[in-house]
Amino acid sequence: MTSSIASLGASPCYSLLLKQLIPSQSCLERVRGSHVSFLHSVGLQQASRFRNGVFERLDDSQKSVGAVGCVSSQMADVARSEGHGRRVSGRLESVVCHASRASSAAEPTINVEDFVEIGTIAETHGIYGELRVRSLTDFPQERFETPGTRWIKRILMGRPSITQVELVEGREIIGKQSSWLVTLEGFDTPEKASELQGATMLVRADDRPASLGEEEDYIPDLVGMDVIIEETKEKIGTIVDIHNSGASDLLRVQLTASKRGKDVLIWIPFVKDIVPVVDIEAKRVEIRPPEGLLDLNVPSEGLTRKEMRKEERKRKAIFSAIRKRLTALGQAHVLDGLTTGDETQRQALMDQLMTIDFGRLQQALQHAFGLLSSDSVAGELQPPPTIPQANWADFESWTNTKKYKKRPANSDNDTARWWFKGLQLVADGEVAVVVLAGGQATRLGPGGPPVKGMLELNLPEAKSLFEIQAERLLLVQELASQVYPEAAPQIPWIVLTSDATDAPTRAFFDEKEYFGLDESQVWFVKQDSLPCVDLEEGHNILLESPWKLAVAPTGNGGLFSALHAQNIVDRLSEEGVRYVQVYSVDNALVRVGDPVFFGYAHEKEADVGVKVVKRNSPDEAVGVVCLHKDSEENPTHEDLDTSSEDDSESDDTDMTRESSTSSYYGVLEYNEMTDTLRTAKEGDDLVYRAAHICVNLFSVDYLMKLANPKLELGFHTALKRIPFMKEDESGEWATHVPDQPNGIKLEQFIFDAFKHCDPEKVALLEVNRNEEFAPIKNASGEGIPDTAETARDMLLALQNRLSSTSPEAGQDGETNSSLLRAYICGI
Ligand SMILES: CC(=O)N[C@H]1[C@@H](OP(=O)(O)O)O[C@H](CO)[C@@H](O)[C@@H]1O
Numbered sequence: 001m002t003s004s005i006a007s008l009g010a011s012p013c014y015s016l017l018l019k020q021l022i023p024s025q026s027c028l029e030r031v032r033g034s035h036v037s038f039l040h041s042v043g044l045q046q047a048s049r050f051r052n053g054v055f056e057r058l059d060d061s062q063k064s065v066g067a068v069g070c071v072s073s074q075m076a077d078v079a080r081s082e083g084h085g086r087r088v089s090g091r092l093e094s095v096v097c098h099a100s101r102a103s104s105a106a107e108p109t110i111n112v113e114d115f116v117e118i119g120t121i122a123e124t125h126g127i128y129g130e131l132r133v134r135s136l137t138d139f140p141q142e143r144f145e146t147p148g149t150r151w152i153k154r155i156l157m158g159r160p161s162i163t164q165v166e167l168v169e170g171r172e173i174i175g176k177q178s179s180w181l182v183t184l185e186g187f188d189t190p191e192k193a194s195e196l197q198g199a200t201m202l203v204r205a206d207d208r209p210a211s212l213g214e215e216e217d218y219i220p221d222l223v224g225m226d227v228i229i230e231e232t233k234e235k236i237g238t239i240v241d242i243h244n245s246g247a248s249d250l251l252r253v254q255l256t257a258s259k260r261g262k263d264v265l266i267w268i269p270f271v272k273d274i275v276p277v278v279d280i281e282a283k284r285v286e287i288r289p290p291e292g293l294l295d296l297n298v299p300s301e302g303l304t305r306k307e308m309r310k311e312e313r314k315r316k317a318i319f320s321a322i323r324k325r326l327t328a329l330g331q332a333h334v335l336d337g338l339t340t341g342d343e344t345q346r347q348a349l350m351d352q353l354m355t356i357d358f359g360r361l362q363q364a365l366q367h368a369f370g371l372l373s374s375d376s377v378a379g380e381l382q383p384p385p386t387i388p389q390a391n392w393a394d395f396e397s398w399t400n401t402k403k404y405k406k407r408p409a410n411s412d413n414d415t416a417r418w419w420f421k422g423l424q425l426v427a428d429g430e431v432a433v434v435v436l437a438g439g440q441a442t443r444l445g446p447g448g449p450p451v452k453g454m455l456e457l458n459l460p461e462a463k464s465l466f467e468i469q470a471e472r473l474l475l476v477q478e479l480a481s482q483v484y485p486e487a488a489p490q491i492p493w494i495v496l497t498s499d500a501t502d503a504p505t506r507a508f509f510d511e512k513e514y515f516g517l518d519e520s521q522v523w524f525v526k527q528d529s530l531p532c533v534d535l536e537e538g539h540n541i542l543l544e545s546p547w548k549l550a551v552a553p554t555g556n557g558g559l560f561s562a563l564h565a566q567n568i569v570d571r572l573s574e575e576g577v578r579y580v581q582v583y584s585v586d587n588a589l590v591r592v593g594d595p596v597f598f599g600y601a602h603e604k605e606a607d608v609g610v611k612v613v614k615r616n617s618p619d620e621a622v623g624v625v626c627l628h629k630d631s632e633e634n635p636t637h638e639d640l641d642t643s644s645e646d647d648s649e650s651d652d653t654d655m656t657r658e659s660s661t662s663s664y665y666g667v668l669e670y671n672e673m674t675d676t677l678r679t680a681k682e683g684d685d686l687v688y689r690a691a692h693i694c695v696n697l698f699s700v701d702y703l704m705k706l707a708n709p710k711l712e713l714g715f716h717t718a719l720k721r722i723p724f725m726k727e728d729e730s731g732e733w734a735t736h737v738p739d740q741p742n743g744i745k746l747e748q749f750i751f752d753a754f755k756h757c758d759p760e761k762v763a764l765l766e767v768n769r770n771e772e773f774a775p776i777k778n779a780s781g782e783g784i785p786d787t788a789e790t791a792r793d794m795l796l797a798l799q800n801r802l803s804s805t806s807p808e809a810g811q812d813g814e815t816n817s818s819l820l821r822a823y824i825c826g827i
Pocket residue numbers: 556584621622623624667669670691692693694748749750751775777
């Protein structure tokens with residue numbers, strides 16, 4: 001049968017419906033001509049259905065229903081003539097339910113529920129006030145030709161009104177769609193009759209034809225009935241409505257929630273073959289559904305068919321825009337994979353293409369190459385003025401909390417004062433922490449974990465970086481609640497992930513049960529990725545495979561757009577957070593949630609905090625913090641301050657700015673520093689010696705300001721070795737594993753955000769590198785710096801140094817010294 005249907009030219013989605021609805025080949029033969037024309041006429045644009053007396057345009061999901069209705073209606077006629085059909089007498093005489101009561105001052109109160117609709121009045125006909133009526137009843141002769149009382153429902157002055165009329169006579173007009181011409185008493189001119197155009201004709205519900213046949217059921221009886229599978233006697237749903245499209249009926253059935261997990265409505269043709277039993281007494285129908293019928297209109301993976309089609313259309317539109325864009329950008333080669341491979345592979349490529357912002361890629365490339373060509377580091381640069389130092393040496397005395405807690409602001413020990421102020425901020429829930437963990441850890445080489453934070457350090461008790469950091473967070477929370485016993489702070493820990501690290505990171509946290517933290521305090525935020533490009537002119541996007549673009553996270557500066565895009569800054573602000581510490585996951589000694597840092601920044605009323613250590617050699621792979629004097633066009637903190645000014649004043653402001661320079665803090669990244677700057681010395685010391693250790697702080701107010709699109713960070717180029725695949729001349733795809741940098745990752749750098757802050761509001765803090773900076777950048781090896789081994793050694797060395805001082809036992813009202821020591825050691 002399927003092939004006969006296909007030969008009728010119906011689309012596959014209609015074929016299934018037809019197959020289910022047409023009970024026999026002979027029926028099929030008889031409906032062939034008409035259903036094809038219907039299906040064509042439904043097309044994709046102009047489907048309509050007749051319901052409640054009006055033609056409604058069908059949306060996509062309803063078209064299949066329209067087809068069911070139509071085909072079903074023709075099939076039902078045929079089936080009936082063959083003895084297969086069911087009839088629902090009065091099924092269209094649906095109870096008036098648009099208004100619960102209708103009354104007017106002149107009329108007695110009438111209960112609309114006492115009526116059923118029998119037709120709609122379309123227009124006047126001829127000069128004697130005849131009215132054309134479209135039937136909504138199975139008894140048109142009786143209703144429109146037999147003289148007697150009828151009722152008219154209209155909306156008068158915005159309210160439903162029901163009036164009694166007398167039918168004088170009526171006759172059927174045979175046409176494409178039958179209708180009746182009726183004459184009503186008192187409406188004998190076209191003008192008078194036209195008052196009734198659009199009205200509904202009613203009869204009293206109790207005026208039910210006595211002639212209901214054995215096979216005929218009444219709509220109010222059907223609605224609410226249980227729908228049972230004949231074979232299994234399983235209840236699958238309830239009839240909620242009956243739909244008619246002329247001469248046949250469809251039961252609208254709501255499937256039981258437990259069966260489908262959701263409110264799902266399906267259509268069941270009301271024909272004897274499919275609904276063999278109608279038991280009015282027991283309020284149930286039994287059905288024999290053809291295979292697949294119950295799955296029609298059932299959402300798949302949470303989407304209804306309509307939603308799925310809508311999604312599909314949207315995808316197509318987006319995809320065609322992507323294709324145009326890629327062609328315009330000279331990157332159409334990334335679409336080559338669509339002509340090869342299997343459906344899943346091609347789909348994967350389409351899915352990926354839809355997630356990439358190619359406009360942003362273009363901007364990033366322009367910015368990055370603009371930056372390279374402008375001698376960005378040649379402007380006026382200065383090392384920062386004297387930087388305060390954190391001194392934890394006398395931390396043992398901090399355990400005497402009474403001394404500091406009362407008047408911490410008066411303490412002349414700076415670090416202790418900052419510590420206590422910071423603890424107070426922690427206790428008051430005013431701080432949060434971000435770990436930058438979106439990097440791909442490529443420098444660690446193969447064989448490492450997929451995510452740097454999962455890297456285990458070979459300590460007496462093996463611990464991953466994430467675990468060490470989580471423990472510090474727990475410790476600082478505990479220390480805060482010891483000093484402020486009424487507080488039980490939970491510092492939000494925001495884990496910045498990327499496409500490359502998100503899934504393994506989440507799985508790791510799950511597996512480790514969040515290291516004892518409360519799950520709700522860990523917020524995963526995924527940053528964007530951008531495609532990697534080659535070094536040739538034109539910068540072609542590199543392909544990891546024909547169906548996958550090589551992409552890389554947008555660098556640690558991607559934090560800001562990710563935080564804003566995911567409303568994290570608003571959330572922090574709503575929760576009362578004022579300061580956020582941001583650090584790179586690869587530092588084994590990082591003091592997570594460091595109260596000293598928070599207290600210091602708070603005291604300085606800073607918007608940006610930057611921890612630095614002394615750079616130990618010209619070759620150390622660290623960025624250096626500098627003060628820039630800049631007159632370039634990029635907006636700085638001064639633009640920020642003026643951006644809110646009135647337009648009328650902006651011209652003057654711009655003129656003033658033209659001749660002025662502004663200073664701001666920035667970091668000269670190690671791979672962008674000239675040799676002269678890198679090696680410049682002042683006596684024995686390096687001139688640029690404030691090494692950026694990627695432990696920074698931002699006020700939430702400042703993060704809010706960074707949401708200004710004018711302040712979006714620019715992009716830098718990171719040259720990398722990126723394995724790729726390429727189609728050779730013979731059309732074969734070959735893998736290339738370069739031994740030299742062959743590609744560019746486009747990255748934003750977190751410290752570029754310092755630029756928009758008034759230098760007065762930037763708080764630099766020098767810390768001891770042996771205590772706070774043990775970066776893990778490289779795979780371990782003889783004489784290789786910054787490895788898991790060197791970091792482990794630093795942790796153990798710190799622990800040894802501290803264990804030479806004996807811990808004090810905690811006393812009432814004092815901080816437990818072992819906790820403080822553990823926090824400082826990190827293990
Ligand atoms: C963009 C950025 O933040 N780069 C940081 C960051 O560089 P890496 O490329 O991740 O090693 O960590 C360094 C310290 O470990 C820091 O000195 C440098 O400035």
